[in-house]
Amino acid sequence: MSSKLKKEIYEWIKTIGVALVVAVVIIQFIRPTIVNGESMYPTLEDKDYLIINRMAYKLGDPTKGDIVVFGTDLEQENGDKKDLVKRVIAVEGDHLKIKDSKIYINGKLIDEPYIHDNYTTGDIDTDIPKGKIFAMGDNRENSMDSRMSQVGLVDEHDLVGKVMIRLFPFNSIGTVK
Structure with missing residues (x-):
C-alpha cells in the first residue's frame, strides 16, 4: 500500500471519528421536539419544531417563566x-394561589403578558415542595398541566430540558420566551 493511500485512509478515519464525537456531544446536550397541540398558544403553536437544552437543569435550577419539556406517565x-x-x-419554596382566575406567587399577583386569555381555571392554594415545580400552558383553557391531577406537580428529575430555540416554522425561527 502506498504512503499516499495510507494517508488518505488515515484522513478519512480521522474525519469520521471527529464527526462521531461531535454527534455524541450534540445528542447529550440538545434534543429536538415537536409541539403537539395548542396548550402553549400564542407563544408556541401546534407542530412548532423546537430545540431543547438537555443540560440546563443538570447545571442549574428551573426558574419562573422558563419554558420546559418534561416527561409524564400519560x-x-x-x-x-x-x-x-x-x-x-412556581418553583420549590414558593406559595402558589390561584383564585378568581388570578395567580399569586408568595402573595404577589404575577404579570403574565404571554397568556392567551386572562382566565385561569382552578382554585389552588399550595406550597411547592423541594424538588418540584408547578407548570402551566399559556393557553390556560386548553392545557393539561399542573392544575390537573393527571399531571400535578412536576418532579425536577422529570425535566427533559429547557426550550432554547424554535427552528420551524421558518418565519418564527429564534429564541422562545
Whole structure:
C-alpha cells in the first residue's frame, strides 16, 4: 500500500471519528421536539419544531417563566410516554394561589403578558415542595398541566430540558420566551 493511500485512509478515519464525537456531544446536550397541540398558544403553536437544552437543569435550577419539556406517565396513542411543553409558574419554596382566575406567587399577583386569555381555571392554594415545580400552558383553557391531577406537580428529575430555540416554522425561527 502506498504512503499516499495510507494517508488518505488515515484522513478519512480521522474525519469520521471527529464527526462521531461531535454527534455524541450534540445528542447529550440538545434534543429536538415537536409541539403537539395548542396548550402553549400564542407563544408556541401546534407542530412548532423546537430545540431543547438537555443540560440546563443538570447545571442549574428551573426558574419562573422558563419554558420546559418534561416527561409524564400519560400515554400517547402509540403507547409511548408523553412529554409536555409548559411554562414554569412556581418553583420549590414558593406559595402558589390561584383564585378568581388570578395567580399569586408568595402573595404577589404575577404579570403574565404571554397568556392567551386572562382566565385561569382552578382554585389552588399550595406550597411547592423541594424538588418540584408547578407548570402551566399559556393557553390556560386548553392545557393539561399542573392544575390537573393527571399531571400535578412536576418532579425536577422529570425535566427533559429547557426550550432554547424554535427552528420551524421558518418565519418564527429564534429564541422562545
